[in-house]
């Protein structure tokens with residue numbers, strides 16, 4: 001059991017909070033305003049762990065390698081060419097080492113679960129592995145080793161663009177629908193009964209999955225798991241919006257609404273380029289906007305319409321996507337600062353009802369992350385997973401910050417080393433800022449990537 005000086009509970013801040021955790025790793029009971037029993041571990045400030053809802057783990061090893069000017073103009077699409085070349089070199093052993101290092105870094109930063117949007121399915125020549133789930137299993141093994149929760153999102157990928165065949169760089173990603181559904185069933189059996197794991201599906205995007213296949217996949221998934229998460233890349237790049245318009249006469253948001261009925265089980269990754277009507281309809285659908293502010297900035301994607309989305313009651317969550325940054329609070333700072341820079345205003349995420357911009361963002365992504373991952377996380381309450389972050393209450397950046405001023409400072413005026421301990425699934429994975437595999441994972445990572453940038 002843990003006794004915290006202050007804890008962020010669903011109903012607000014509470015003091016002298018006792019959190020009891022059962023043998024399964026769930027929160028059994030939460031009591032505020034009680035003295036610490038002698039056997040309780042003392043903690044300063046207790047927050048729910050943050051869900052990182054969008055990851056392509058292998059890209060962690062190429063973070064920083066695509067920042068040099070190529071011949072001609074650098075864009076998302078030139079970055080993608082570098083990424084495809086890089087993806088071509090990845091073996092299951094490398095993925096295991098890179099993902100383990102990544103998940104260790106996530107836990108050290110305060111993320112306690114990851115949504116792995118996994119599309120690197122096959123061998124480099126496109127042939128399936130002997131076990132077609134081998135790459136997915138490599139990610140699961142990495143998550144289990146690091147002790148991070150995982151929503152595994154195997155990706156369905158078929159076409160290289162609207163009505164375009166797949167490109168050579170995409171041959172590792174491809175499935176016919178029946179092969180894809182076999183992979184889903186195989187992973188479902190593998191993950192059954194594990195409280196830190198959940199399976200979802202991820203049709204890659206409207207440009208990579210033909211409309212009928214998208215509809216069939218969603219229907220089949222509903223038969224398998226009626227509540228199961230569905231993630232899709234929606235409208236990241238202006239060019240893909242243009243191509244969608246040219247091919248279908250509809251913008252991506254409109255097209256999605258035409259083809260399926262997005263609802264609270266859906267997460268729309270990079271809901272970046274939305275016009276008024278699609279924004280209103282998607283916000284009202286209950287789907288989560290899955291934002292990856294540091295990646296969206298790095299790739300020159302554009303800025304999400306945060307104020308409009310929040311005003312319409314839209315749900316949101318954050319992911320680290322290409323992993324140029326692994327820090328939930330920095331991700332939220334990017335989100336807010338991007339908006340300020342664009343609108344020439346301050347506290348864009350705040351409202352009269354929720355006047356603290358940093359606090360509002362953090363609360364929003366805890367709830368949205370819980371929804372997007374389809375797991376009982378993001379809250380300190382009985383029945384939730386014991387995914388907890390302990391902040392250092394003596395940190396100079398956090399002293400004299402009562403109530404939500406603490407979250408504003410954490411997000412918008414942070415210092416180094418504020419995250420002290422991190423628990424996921426009822427086990428301390430990080431103590432005093434270091435994951436129990438900190439050295440070991442880094443050594444395996446160094447070995448796995450040796451020669452990769454040559």
Ligand SMILES: [Zn+2]
Pocket residue numbers: 054056117233269321
């Ligand atoms: Zn992505």
